[in-house]
Amino acid sequence: MLDKMIYLDNAASTRLDEKVLEAMKPYYFDIYAVATSEFGYSMGIDAKEALQESRQTIASSIGASAEEIVFTSGDTESSNMAIKGVAAALLNKKDKHIIVSKLEDFPVLNTAKAFEKNGYKVDYISVDSEGILDLEELKNAITENTALVSIQHANQEIGTLQDIEAIANICKEKGVLLHSDATHSYTRVPIDVSKVPVDLLTMSAHTIHGPRGVGALYIREGTPINKWMDGGFQESNRRAGLENIPGAVGFAKAVELVTPEENEFLKSLRDHIIKRAEEEIPDVTLNGSRSQRVPHNANITFHYVEGESMTLHLDMRGFAVSTGSACFSRSLEASHVILGIGGDHERAHGSLRFTFGRYNTKEDVDAIIDAVGEIVEQLRAISPLYEKK
Amino acid sequence: MLDKMIYLDNAASTRLDEKVLEAMKPYYFDIYAVATSEFGYSMGIDAKEALQESRQTIASSIGASAEEIVFTSGDTESSNMAIKGVAAALLNKKDKHIIVSKLEDFPVLNTAKAFEKNGYKVDYISVDSEGILDLEELKNAITENTALVSIQHANQEIGTLQDIEAIANICKEKGVLLHSDATHSYTRVPIDVSKVPVDLLTMSAHTIHGPRGVGALYIREGTPINKWMDGGFQESNRRAGLENIPGAVGFAKAVELVTPEENEFLKSLRDHIIKRAEEEIPDVTLNGSRSQRVPHNANITFHYVEGESMTLHLDMRGFAVSTGSACFSRSLEASHVILGIGGDHERAHGSLRFTFGRYNTKEDVDAIIDAVGEIVEQLRAISPLYEKK
DSSP: OGGGOEEOSGGGGTSOOHHHHHHHHHHHHTSOSOTTOOSSOHHHHHHHHHHHHHHHHHHHHTTOOGGGEEEESSHHHHHHHHHHHHHHHTTTTSOSEEEEETTOOHHHHHHHHHHHHTTOEEEEEOBOTTSOBOHHHHHHHOOTTOOEEEOOSBOTTTOBBOOHHHHHHHHHHHTOOEEEEOTTTTTTSOOOTTTSOOSEEEEESGGGTOOTTOEEEEEOTTOOOOOSSOSSOHHHHTSOSOOOHHHHHHHHHHHHHOOHHHHHHHHHHHHHHHHHHHHHSSSEEEOSOSSSBOTTEEEEEETTSOHHHHHHHHHHTTEEOBSSOTTGGGSOOOOHHHHHTTOOHHHHHTEEEEEOOTTOOHHHHHHHHHHHHHHHHHHHHTOHHHHHO | OGGGOEEOSGGGGTSOOHHHHHHHHHHHHTSOSOTTOOTTOHHHHHHHHHHHHHHHHHHHHTTOOGGGEEEESSHHHHHHHHHHHHHHHTTTTSOSEEEEETTOOHHHHHHHHHHHHTTOEEEEEOBOTTSOBOHHHHHHHOOTTOOEEEOOSBOTTTOBBOOHHHHHHHHHHHTOEEEEEOTTTTTTSOOOTTTSOOSEEEEESGGGTOOTTOEEEEEOTTOOOOOSSOSSOHHHHTSOSOOOHHHHHHHHHHHHHOOHHHHHHHHHHHHHHHHHHHHHSSSEEEESOSSSBOTTEEEEEETTSOHHHHHHHHHHTTEEOBSSOTTGGGSOOOOHHHHHTTOOHHHHHTEEEEEOOTTOOHHHHHHHHHHHHHHHHHHHHTOHHHHHO
16 A cells, blocks of 8 residues: 555655665665774775765755764754753853744754753744744844844744844844754755854754754854763764764765755645645635745645544545644644644644655645545535534 | 775674665655654554564563663763763752763763763772772762762673673662663673663664664663653653654664674684784783673784784775774774773773674684784884883
8 A cells, every 4th residue: 555655744755765875875885984993994084084075065055164064863963952052051151041933843942941941031932924933022032141042944834934044143133143943944945054144053864855863963163062962072072973974975965966946846836736725625724924935845724624534534545644743743732833823723733734755746736635625525514613614 | 995804893893784774675765754643644653663663672682661762863872861861850859979980981981071060979980900890889889869870781992791780789779770881782792671670771773783873772661861852752752853763673673683693603703813812922911801701892902012003004904903992093092991991001002902793704803813913023023112122
């Protein structure tokens, strides 16, 4: 059955590209030395060079220098390291005060909540109905003694892009460091840290057909940050742990495989699904922004039906789609993102997130929207909510 | 040239087994869903089952239950999570006091040093000339209010095995938690947590021909431990971050591939290299214990020569060998392990660590010891240290 499934959820971008595995293989089977074994040890030097080339590829993709990139085990570690590392470095220099947006994904949001328990003041900045950050509220919340601001580049559920340049300039003017979780925009929407004064940027391989368990953190030169994971002296003594060289090489290959043409194609799928849903299915709401949106995300509420029921019916028909965020799908809690943009529980529970990847086609989109239309009609026919309408 | 190299350093056990990659592939290309997407989503359920089966394999290998195993990004993260998570959970219940051995690898040793900077008292327990822990010193150092004891199972450089059962029983009697870094013994030397009352155990895939960037932490049921990496609710809300399912499956496969016969074979290689070195090369010292030793390690000091020079000459002849530990090889500092067992700087710098893996043969061992004999003779002929002898 799996062979026939069509994936339009976060798995769509998580499937490994075969070319990525081919790039990784030499570092599993031929050049498998520890990169730190650099004295009189040719394979160790080859391993180190591969690691450095991968680092350069990631750096070049955002206008950084290689020394500013640290490899991690993924976006969750990157964001933990960024926020906790900076907070530790500034503990006696700034106030115990950090600022995040209301829509952050769990690595940032739950780190912020952990900070609150440890005596930090945390401001959660509001967003408008499209998910766009209130810049005035941010300006008013920042003081020169704020330790760190962490505002995501793109949202994990509704795909809203923040004006990260404006946010970074506000932080820079106030002399406060900015971290941004770019997990859901990286390579899909350009960001150039040589122009945008963001200080730390979280990136991950798993959202762009790269390997699981690999991410990176951009750390602008001179940014005060303590070591978070203690141990060996890897990554210029910034992140301990045996280097995952096959992972780093695979990450770099995944970055190289993303093209502007592919991003345009993903955007065409996104716009097609939104257009067909709005034209053909009554009572739908696009969640997020029409213009400030990543190319590979469409999040739509189908009112009067449950997202869980829809995903179940879609699964039986061979379509994989998520409701809410990847992390939420384990619980039945309402999405803090939909609530954050002013939606109610009904809107949160009736939302489907479509995420597009390299292996999707226009035919997939047409097939799924046909199926969604039929399922929504069936479910509404038996919905007490819809009757009352 | 690489094709002709013979690896007898830590890379020997880091080379991925082809069977491991074959086991991982379906989770890269076919079942690549997020394991948490469990509502109405068949691929997510398949992914979750694969993760659970892998967890059960790791658990069974040490006599634990699956719920007691948390997957991590490797041994460094496992040890950080164990020590920092327990310390945070016990912050207001026990003294700011932890105990480690003098020979710990960097994840534990440098976490302990970081704790000292944060106001903790850390006791570093001595070892004898073979690297075996002084149990009396441990007993005297522990109080009922000690937060945690962390003693490695096997040493990373000299392969000395601690009597982890005796250590665990001492801790249990005193009512103090014990963490053990078993990175360098896992699957090579049995440990059964249903009999040995260790509370937390660090394991890693990269030392047994498994994938890089994957490890596990055993956490005995009921052990107080705070979440260290914040974010999503993965791993029963104990470790945040998208599950690396291909990695977990590869780790489990690597565990299954280790057999008692293989461990006996590795032991025969170890004993053969030690025998030939001692019989054929003058002025050598075996570092570590003859009897209490992992099967895949031999660490030998060749007096009056520099380990760095030996590795360089061996590399040119097509042999990869390490001096000191993997982490030390970046710097020229003397190994704290050799110093810890009472060796001086000369002994530390003249030591070679041979590590044996699945792909080594008796012929490799004979070839390398032939080469070592010749190189040592050459280097000694030009060594001012040797002249003075």
